[in-house]
Amino acid sequence: MTRVRSLTLAAATAALIAGSAPAVAQTRLTIMVFAGMQNLPLFAAQSQGLFAKRGLEVDMKIAPNSDELRNGLAQGRFQVVHAASDNSVAMVEMAGADAKIVVGGDNGMNRLFVQPDIARLEDLRGRTVAVDAPNTAYAFQLYEILRLAGLEREKDYKVQVVGATMKRVDALMADKTLAATMLNPPFSLRAAKGGLKDMGEATAKIGPYQASAGFVLAKWARENSDTLVKYLSAYVEGVRWSSDPKNKAAAIKLVADKLKLPEEVAAAGYDLLMTGMPKDAALDMKGFENVLALRTRHTGKPTRPAADYVDLSYYQKAIAGM
Template sequence: MRRWLGLALVLLLATPAGAQERHPKIRAAYSAISGAMLPAWVAKEKALFAKHGLDVELSYIAAGPKLLGALLSGELQFGVLGHQGVDAAAAGAEIVYVASGLDHLVFYLFANPVIQRVEDLRGKRVGATRPNAVSDVAARTALRMHGLEPMRDATILYVGGIPEVLAAILAGGVDAGTISPPISVKARKAGLRQIADVSGTPSIQSAVVTTKAFAARDPVATASFVRAWTEAIAVIHRDKPFTLKVIERYTRSDDPETVEETYRTMAPHFKRTPLPPVEVIQTYLRELGQQGERAKGLRVDDLVDARFVRQLEQSGFIAELYR
């Protein structure tokens, strides 16, 4: 069965897009207004989903847990989010990562200008979006890098989304908060002080997930979605003017500096061959294993299905995108 499925995928990936059978509507969602979601936006705006035989309805669901709930209920077929898929799997959900987006953080810790350094946050409040969200990981990482233990030395308050983190700092509801592009430009223009940069820290900031049941039931649709995602990454690398327009539309920003910084800080980090982030997931699983018995029984192989990207690589599809 596995050998037959592999052959079927090879044949699919070698078939011209126009000859592929079109599928019923596919629903997908992304979990943040962040440049980390760029491949999904570009795939939609460049009509790459349609090119590869899918009718994709792409929406924004402003919380990883809500997105996962919709995915597990069958309301969605694909999601773009961070490590929350691993958290869900540790709780028993049949989630699988099929492609990577950003596998490290691009986040900054901004503070009220009276705060000079991270150490000054002792006894203060730090804003993040939601518990266990990528911004929460970024906040905890920044505090620990400077010798502060989250929730003991500084309280983390959850305020909704990244724009809400900025609003909370400006309103005095928190003393600092973790912010990523494009909102980071607004933070600087508002006069906030950047006191830490955790960019580059290994973490799943964005990746494509689906359910094991859907990947098994419709490997053709899954392969097509990953194909469109992979081609979108090539567009990001090779067509900056188009990508800037996409960033402008999805972030609803008409500020050239904001759009440019989002591209500059995010675009170079999307891998041409977007294999699921095995090493990052392994590290995160070890951390979860220290917190609960369920996570100790999970293996990376339980959470990763790399065959779709592997087939694109082996077929020469990815190499052709950059010629």
């Protein structure tokens, strides 16, 4: 056997052995989110390999409504969820679950949309408004905006449960008896193009608000702390990639592809997200305290101190290690 042939055979044998070696094991996570622009950092973490390089395989599910999201987390079908922070509070106060908010997100970018015949908020008297769930998050935003306009729930207007934002915008476009709802991008942009009337941004009326947040079950976090820190590191890196001006065109194309949006809609949604998301998706405690104040006002039940619902130790470790 010649030396060249021997080297070739050795190289082929080495390649065969390498090819038959088991791949590096990855930790699988199933997460649930609501459809929307707020998922851009997660899209980035997947498309840029930020999860994969940390040994994570993340399967992202889209929530049809907040009940499924909360129930799935409580039952262990999802390990991490991203949704309005009040959903985590609801798990604690309504279901007795030990849920903890571990990372912030955006301020919701929510706007109140109404049917074209509504000239002012007072015109919603006697009408029906659409919500995801009647006792959480953006429903409380809607009730508060109407309260400030002098309208009381049930007495002055009715509430109909419709589901997630993507369902509510479809419902208002199809059913004129549904007079109002809260919408965020890209659905707010679609509503405006479809002829629904924009009555303004929620935070301009109710003050700072911590909308999107990532939350988990405390027990799962304790038992999987290393995995959670890796996940949060990838998420924050996704936030940084998304907000880097040099990546703007790529980020717009990414969200357009993922959400099946025209590029101009994706571009407008991107600009809104950049104004609504703080650096590194940090939790806005003042905004979160307002979330709790709204829950207390519209349920009549006091909440615990804001710190009781939050555990940022994993987030802090993630930031420190980046």
